[in-house]
Amino acid sequence: MAYTLQLEIVTPEAKVFSENVEMVTLAGIEGELGILPGHEPVMTQLAAGEITVRKEGKNIFLAVGEGFVQITGERVAVLTDMAVKADDIDEVKAEEAQKKAESRLSQKLSDEEAATVHAALIHATTQLNVKRRHKK
Amino acid sequence: MASTRDIRRRIKSVKNTAQITKAMQMVAAAKMRKAQQAALVGRPYAQLMNEIMAKAAEGMVGFSHPLMQPRPSSKRAVILVSSDRGLCGGLNSNLFREVSKLEKNTVFITAGKKAAQFIARTRRTLAAEFSYKDTPEFTEARAISKFVQQMFLKEEVDAVDILFPRFVNTLTQQPQLIPFLPIGKLAAASAGLNAPTKALAEHSPAEIFEFEPDEESVLGELLPHSLNFQMHQILLETKASEQSARMVAMKNATDNAKQIIKDLTLEYNKLRQANITKELLEITTAQMAVG
Numbered sequence: 001m002a003y004t005l006q007l008e009i010v011t012p013e014a015k016v017f018s019e020n021v022e023m024v025t026l027a028g029i030e031g032e033l034g035i036l037p038g039h040e041p042v043m044t045q046l047a048a049g050e051i052t053v054r055k056e057g058k059n060i061f062l063a064v065g066e067g068f069v070q071i072t073g074e075r076v077a078v079l080t081d082m083a084v085k086a087d088d089i090d091e092v093k094a095e096e097a098q099k100k101a102e103s104r105l106s107q108k109l110s111d112e113e114a115a116t117v118h119a120a121l122i123h124a125t126t127q128l129n130v131k132r133r134h135k136k
Numbered sequence: 137m138a139s140t141r142d143i144r145r146r147i148k149s150v151k152n153t154a155q156i157t158k159a160m161q162m163v164a165a166a167k168m169r170k171a172q173q174a175a176l177v178g179r180p181y182a183q184l185m186n187e188i189m190a191k192a193a194e195g196m197v198g199f200s201h202p203l204m205q206p207r208p209s210s211k212r213a214v215i216l217v218s219s220d221r222g223l224c225g226g227l228n229s230n231l232f233r234e235v236s237k238l239e240k241n242t243v244f245i246t247a248g249k250k251a252a253q254f255i256a257r258t259r260r261t262l263a264a265e266f267s268y269k270d271t272p273e274f275t276e277a278r279a280i281s282k283f284v285q286q287m288f289l290k291e292e293v294d295a296v297d298i299l300f301p302r303f304v305n306t307l308t309q310q311p312q313l314i315p316f317l318p319i320g321k322l323a324a325a326s327a328g329l330n331a332p333t334k335a336l337a338e339h340s341p342a343e344i345f346e347f348e349p350d351e352e353s354v355l356g357e358l359l360p361h362s363l364n365f366q367m368h369q370i371l372l373e374t375k376a377s378e379q380s381a382r383m384v385a386m387k388n389a390t391d392n393a394k395q396i397i398k399d400l401t402l403e404y405n406k407l408r409q410a411n412i413t414k415e416l417l418e419i420t421t422a423q424m425a426v427g
Binding site (some may be wrong): 013015028030041042045068072077115 | 177178180181184185187188191192274275278279344345346347348349353354357358361365368
């Protein structure tokens, strides 16, 4: 099948993913979206969770943070604050980060700090969830 | 005429200064590389955000967000971004020269100590003072951007611009004033190391986007986010500018010090030789007188 989607996942730190793929499944804030080539143009917000990419018959999983998605017939652009491939997730590190964030949340924090810690907690938890689900 | 000891003392003190400036130059060089790197990695994100916003703009006809509402501009605010420390050549003074061109009733929001000091010294209106670290964090940028958005939405100000030293290359930094609010034509987020704006012109013919759940909530999130991000890019760029400016300034200082040392050493040797000749002359004259 020569019919593919160009998937781009970009975070402020790096371009995480830029390849041609067959199908993308991601969690929008309105629910799961399965995107095939030729999808109608949509713009939506991305919820923290998992992106499943189907490429050459194989599934690739990524843990992503909140962000934005723009879909056109031949292209899916994902802007997010975090994106890690499941294979690259360091479970120990993520667990540590999760614990650290949790303990900091119980302390008194300013609004700004609380938002940062909260985001960190979501990142760590998402990474853990994705990793555990796809453990071989 | 200075004595040889005076000259020796001066040489020593200039050498010490040269050592310090040399050290500062190296530190700045290392930091500069890091800061430039940090400013560069944000580029794909900025570019994609640009593209998304431009495309989204076509899809939304007859829709306007409060942050995009242009108002007759009577009260203007400027976010002045400077470095925290001096010794970076003309970076801050060039920036502040631009400030004096602005109208007197402009309200200032500052980031960086030098800017705050300048505004206080020249008795201009300071709305808020922010600080940011050596490696600017997103949260720091978000604090500034949020504050300014609040001001704008409460109609305390009608337009917000940012004045910062744009990083052109290691040798050149240019003070630049860019509009921040209201968001014009959805072409924001173009900051970043000379971020390419061609993305706006090049995109494919109009596609009407479906918004999920609706335009208001998607753009309501996207617009503030893009402003926060733009602010962050500007902080990163300012840091890159600052470190480059400091490196160049310190390099010049070191070179100058070396030149002075050279000149002083020459003078010292001349004086030393003159002294020896004079002494010899005295001895021979004395001998001749005795003999």
